[in-house]
Amino acid sequence: MEEKKRILSGIQPSGALTLGNYVGALRNWVELQKTDEYDCYFMLADLHTITVRQEAKDFRKNAMDLLALFIACGLDPEKNPIFFQSHVPAHAQLSWVLTCNTYMGELSRMTQFKDKSQKHTGNINAGLFTYPSLMAADILLYQADLVPVGADQNQHLELTRDLANRFNNAYSETFKVPEGYIPKVGARVMSLQDPMQKMSKSDPNENSYILLLDSPDAVVRKIKRAVTDSGSEVRRGEGKAGIENLMSIYSAMTGKSLEEVEAEFEGKGYGIFKAAVADAVVETLTPIQARYRELMENKDYLQQVYRSGAEIASRTAAKTLAKVYRKVGFIQP
Ligand code: ATP
Numbered sequence: 001m002e003e004k005k006r007i008l009s010g011i012q013p014s015g016a017l018t019l020g021n022y023v024g025a026l027r028n029w030v031e032l033q034k035t036d037e038y039d040c041y042f043m044l045a046d047l048h049t050i051t052v053r054q055e056a057k058d059f060r061k062n063a064m065d066l067l068a069l070f071i072a073c074g075l076d077p078e079k080n081p082i083f084f085q086s087h088v089p090a091h092a093q094l095s096w097v098l099t100c101n102t103y104m105g106e107l108s109r110m111t112q113f114k115d116k117s118q119k120h121t122g123n124i125n126a127g128l129f130t131y132p133s134l135m136a137a138d139i140l141l142y143q144a145d146l147v148p149v150g151a152d153q154n155q156h157l158e159l160t161r162d163l164a165n166r167f168n169n170a171y172s173e174t175f176k177v178p179e180g181y182i183p184k185v186g187a188r189v190m191s192l193q194d195p196m197q198k199m200s201k202s203d204p205n206e207n208s209y210i211l212l213l214d215s216p217d218a219v220v221r222k223i224k225r226a227v228t229d230s231g232s233e234v235r236r237g238e239g240k241a242g243i244e245n246l247m248s249i250y251s252a253m254t255g256k257s258l259e260e261v262e263a264e265f266e267g268k269g270y271g272i273f274k275a276a277v278a279d280a281v282v283e284t285l286t287p288i289q290a291r292y293r294e295l296m297e298n299k300d301y302l303q304q305v306y307r308s309g310a311e312i313a314s315r316t317a318a319k320t321l322a323k324v325y326r327k328v329g330f331i332q333p
């Protein structure tokens with residue numbers, strides 16, 4: 001029997017999940033899982049999270065929240081492992097080998113590093129700099145064919161492919177060279193307050209993002225306040241980034257194409273459109289929130305999910321790591 005293709009992706013438990021994370025990443029994982037065409041590995045990228053200083057108590061809460069949200073959004077732990085990156089030591093181990101094969105020049109070009117070092121001037125640590133080598137290790141350990149992420153991760157994926165090729169050329173074929181899977185609509189959900197910036201959970205202005213756990217009132221309020229333009233037509237075009245962003249959110253929530261959205265709201269004005277966007281978001285979030293609350297009542301179940309996830313992930317990861325260690329020339333223990 002032909003082996004299924006592999007998927008790996010991850011999200012950091014660095015704060016409450018936004019609609020951007022859902023539309024750009026998580027929702028697509030659920031869709032890809034449903035096709036039954038892939039073996040998927042879904043990771044909570046907690047090693048990545050400490051590149052920015054975390055309060056241990058909040059960090060633990062965010063990590064359990066994210067796990068519950070993964071499941072609440074539709075990931076099925078019976079089908080595919082869900083695990084914490086820190087529970088599978090091979091990530092840190094392969095990351096070191098890859099770091100020794102990554103050039104300083106490559107890492108200095110990463111826009112996420114530039115952005116984050118501007119945001120956290122008091123803590124520009126080496127981990128923030130070498131983070132892409134760890135991300136490459138995450139992906140290459142599982143010999144992933146496909147990596148579903150938002151558009152902001154494209155540069156990291158390119159580096160991952162370069163590292164895979166570099167290692168394969170230097171030491172013989174070892175890693176699968178992965179492809180990104182970046183959605184057509186919603187790959188970059190923008191801030192509701194500044195449609196030139198991506199929606200981000202670390203934005204200090206809470207009106208700029210919608211959280212998956214926001215109440216219906218909060219969703220309505222934030223969308224009502226979303227920055228648009230002085231026109232009144234719901235369509236794409238020059239100077240209409242705010243409306244376009246709301247259109248892609250609506251399209252992602254309802255499955256309608258952007259053309260269909262334009263047709264639906266022709267001549268209707270922004271007030272009616274914004275109300276419809278808010279309704280669609282609330283309709284998507286309500287069942288997710290209900291399931292999330294149930295799951296948070298059942299910590300034993302969550303523990304069982306991440307423990308069995310780590311066991312399965314560790315077996316796959318260990319195979320790749322053993323190959324790499326052998327090829328590099330480490331003496332077998
Ligand atoms: P931070 O704001 O702390 O940098 P983040 O919100 O960017 O974090 P990550 O954990 O880095 O979240 O990203 C998880 C996934 O969500 C990635 O696949 C990323 O591409 C995707 N993603 C994040 N923000 C958006 C967005 N605004 N639009 C679409 N996808 C997004």
Ligand code: LTN
Pocket residue numbers: 008009010011012045048134135138139147148149153156
């Ligand atoms: N860097 C990613 C999170 C992440 C990831 C991964 C995504 C860590 N490891 C492996 C895909 C594959 C981010 O979204 N900031």
